[in-house]
Amino acid sequence: MKLLIDCHCFDYPVPQGINTYLRGLYGSLIPKAKNIEFFFAANNIDSLINIFGEEKNITYLKIPAKGSLLRLMSIFPSLIKENHIDIAHFQYVAPFIKNCKTVVTLHDILFKDFPQYFPIGYRLSKGILFKYTAKRTDLLLTVSEYSKRQIAIHYGISESKIKVTPNAIIDRFANVSLSDAKNYVKKHYGIDTYILYVSRLEPRKDQFGLLKSYIKSGLFLEGVDMVIVGEESICDTRIKKLLATLSFEISSHIHFFNGISDDALTYLFKSAELFVYPSKAEGFGIPPLEAAVSEIPTICNNTTAMCDFDFFKPRLIDTSNLDVLSHLMRDCIMNPPAKEELFAIKKKVMERYNWDRIAQDYLEILSNIRTI
Template identity: 40%
Template sequence: MIKLLIDAHVFDGKYQGTRTYIQGIYSAMITHKDIEFYFAAQNVSRLKSIFGIAENIHYIRLDATNSIWRLAWEYPRIIKKYKIDYAHFQYICPLIKCCKEIVTIHDLLFLDFPKYFPLSYRIKNRTLFMYSAKRADLLLTVSEYSRKEIKRHFKITEDRIYVTSNCVSMVNDKIGLTDVKAKYGLDKYILTVSRIEPRKNHQMLLKAFLELQLYKLGYKLVIVGAMDLKNKTFSTLYKSMTDEEKESVLIFQASYLDLVALYKQAALFVFPSFAEGFGIPPIEAVAYSCPTLCSNQTAMAEFDFFHECFFSPYDIRELKNKIMYFIQNDVTQICEALQKEIVARYNWKNVGEKLYQLIKDDKK
């Protein structure tokens, strides 16, 4: 029996892609009864609601709220107490190695696009990420793009880096979804989903929406996401808008069930990001049958099935032309073909099985 510890502290904070990754991969893996899973976080009740109760699933309540204390003291103590064989961390492993380590480096965007990240963040994380990556017994990432960047920046051979991609977690069709018109007052709307920060390029989408005067055609622009890093360009543009224009732009956070409903009922989803280590929202949107336009940069270029749904996040004219085409024409066939491709390619069961086999092979 293998004892596997999962650092799940990300479930205690604001929603981000690493939570989707951990939830997806381990929801698929926990069916393997020859592994005992130890999920660690402060909010244990939340973890139980996600991963359930089973003989091979255990929950450990973390005491530390400080990441340094958690990595320097609490995790080494937990590993020794429970006699853990493998521990899975996102980006950064503990200072002291007490068992075999699985480390997922989702991206190195702060090294590829430094202008979008504070200097202190870049200096600290370059050292910690590289230390963790080189020390890992199993080094994972989520895309071929990130795999190549880890190789380039940290001088690690590609055969040591395994891709366990993000996937789509489909909600059961029997679950009742939110009526977005009743709850949010939405009828026709264009949707985007991500934290509001410069790298995500919300300012380009907002500018395109305003220049096309889509609000005069009855459309609203819906941005689902929290303000993360200050985006001066976006803020300046928003402040310059008229009251009529501001009434057509909604910015809020939503539960995953609400998000699924928003995907399903949107006229169009647009993802204008400059850079991603993967890019979950556009494939989620397509999986839920939403017409989608996606940036063609960095890891998103691997979504080679998007074809005419791609656009350059540096070319607002191209984006405006594609928005108008997609809202004025029937794109049902395009959406159906994309949906089949994505559901087949990005499957958590397959990714979970890959990680399971990597652990079993390493254990031999």
């Protein structure tokens, strides 16, 4: 079987959840599937080689750094034909010319249920393209039961025809000691005790509500800082207005970081006293799981795909209630959960969201795709 994987997302300067998904899924699948010839396609071949390695059954295809329309109209159909590809795996949208079996992972269609968080141009274009692709692909994948249900509802596709291949978590914290992490954060950022948030900055992630809850908690008076890590993808003007009203006594305890390396992020997770994830809409939600694996207390919103994270109870709450959130934040700092409880949560996360198991399930699906 010849399997082509569209990896153009690795050409983007800012990594996204898709990158984590492809890296984890195929990094675990390659050793299991010696009978599959993998064709990874992107402009930056060196980046792909660093990620997936060099094996006899791996070929790297360089594609031009062109726009998405050209990729879908001509580049990928030509690559598929030239390399006699049997199956091609795309994220969200497949080529308009279909000359092999296709697998498409539609991670979420949040814009259908939460239109207020997405520009109208995005909603219109993605609504057409996603539905068109979902209807004609040979195998439709998504990353959570929530996304599966919503795709079925909005696009009129039977849930039985949608397979869930969730994201998974790698324990990158195992070899990092707490003392080393704290020393690193103190040296590079000058921070001792802090609450952490990690993800893109945009209104649906509700950093605004998080900041208001932090201020309401009064934890800055106890020397507890708020650290927000992430690139701004959609400006939330409410945050700028809020920050402009704060006294130096409060604002000096609030820190925004972007462009953080993976190593630095590992230390920031490991050294944090608490992680809070108040996002209002997620197709999956990786950051709180990473926090769990780093064995720090985690407060997570209980909506959309995150409602599956039952291991966070009783800290899986409605974070839109700022009084409840601020009280719980303070309680977690002043009365932190026992280490045994945090380790038990980590174990549940690693067992449920495991790349080795997910890759094995995916391999079985691929082996049957020619009969679809």
